[in-house]
Amino acid sequence: MTTSKWQVKEELELSKDSLLALLNNEIPAIRIKNFATREECASFAAAVEKAGLKYYSVARRIGYIGMAQYEYRWGRPKEDYFADVREANKRQRAVFSESFDVVQRVIDVVGPHTENGICVAHEGGHEYYAGIIRQASEGVDLHADFAPFNSPTYAIRHITSQLGWNFYAEQLVEGGLTTVHNAPWDPVMEGDVPPQSYDLPREVVAGAETYTFSPDMGDVVIFNTRNPHEISGGVAAEGRNRISIGAFIGRMPNKELFMWS
Numbered sequence: 340m341t342t343s344k345w346q347v348k349e350e351l352e353l354s355k356d357s358l359l360a361l362l363n364n365e366i367p368a369i370r371i372k373n374f375a376t377r378e379e380c381a382s383f384a385a386a387v388e389k390a391g392l393k394y395y396s397v398a399r400r401i402g403y404i405g406m407a408q409y410e411y412r413w414g415r416p417k418e419d420y421f422a423d424v425r426e427a428n429k430r431q432r433a434v435f436s437e438s439f440d441v442v443q444r445v446i447d448v449v450g451p452h453t454e455n456g457i458c459v460a461h462e463g464g465h466e467y468y469a470g471i472i473r474q475a476s477e478g479v480d481l482h483a484d485f486a487p488f489n490s491p492t493y494a495i496r497h498i499t500s501q502l503g504w505n506f507y508a509e510q511l512v513e514g515g516l517t518t519v520h521n522a523p524w525d526p527v528m529e530g531d532v533p534p535q536s537y538d539l540p541r542e543v544v545a546g547a548e549t550y551t552f553s554p555d556m557g558d559v560v561i562f563n564t565r566n567p568h569e570i571s572g573g574v575a576a577e578g579r580n581r582i583s584i585g586a587f588i589g590r591m592p593n594k595e596l597f598m599w600s
C-alpha cells in the first residue's frame with residue numbers, strides 16, 4: 340500500500356481506474372452520486388426506524404441493524420459468527436423489502452468496474468454478513484478497518500487492500516462529516532490477537548494529510564478503510580439523523596473483491 344501523498348485531493352467518480360487507484364491508496368475517495376432516489380432514501384430511513392436499532396456500548400451512541408465481524412474478534416468462536424449471519428440477514432431483508440436491496444445495487448453498480456468481480460465474502464461454504472445499517476449522529480471515534488489485523492483467523496485476512504462503501508439515506512442538519520487520514524494503519528501484531536483498532540491514539544495520524552467528505556443523502560462514498568478515519572458529531576433534528584448502510588470491500592489475491600461488514 341502506497342504511503343505517499345494522494346495524487347489528487349478530491350473525490351473521483353467511479354471507474355475502473357479510480358477503483359484501482361483507491362485500492363492502491365492513490366486517491367482519497369470515490370463518490371457515486373444519486374445512487375438512490377429521494378423516495379428510496381425516505382423509504383429506507385422509515386424502514387430502519389420501524390425495524391428498530393440496537394446500540395453499541397461506546398461513549399457516543401451508535402445504533403445499528405445487522406452485525407459486524409469485528410464484534411467477534413475477541414474470545415468468540417468463528418462458528419458463532421457464521422451461525423448469527425442468518426438472523427442478521429433476516430433483519431436486513433425486513434428493511435430492504437420496504438425500500439430496496441442496497442447490497443445488490445452496489446454489486447450491480449461496482450461490478451462492471453472490477454478486475455475479477457465482486458461478491459459477498461465466503462469461506463468454507465459459509466457467507467459472511469454484508470451491509471450493516473448505522474445511525475451515528477453523535478459521531479464515531481478514530482479507528483481503522485483492515486482484516487489482516489482485525490480478523491487474523493478468517494479467510495478475509497488474505498485481502499491485500501480494503502475499502503469501505505457507505506450509502507447515506509438520511510443526513511444531519513449540520514456535521515456528521517467523515518475525515519480520512521492518509522496514514523495506512525500498521526500496528527504490531529502479537530500472534531493472532533487483533534490489536535485495538537477503535538479510539539486510536541492521535542499519534543497514528545500525526546502529520547498525515549486528511550480528506551473530509553460530506554455524507555450526502557442519496558450518495559455512496561467509498562474510501563480506503565486501512566486509513567484511520569472518524570466521523571464528527573452533528574446536529575440531528577426530527578427526521579434528520581445520520582442513517583447509513585455500509586460494507587467493506589477487500590481485494591483477494593486472485594483480484595476478486597469480497598464484501599463483508
Ligand SMILES: O=C(O)CCC(=O)C(=O)O
Pocket residue numbers: 479484503504505517554564568570583585586
Ligand atoms: O459512515 C461513514 O462515513 C464511515 C463509516 C466507517 O467507519 C466505515 O465505513 O468503515
Ligand SMILES: [Fe+2]
Pocket residue numbers: 482483484503564568
Ligand atoms: Fe470504519
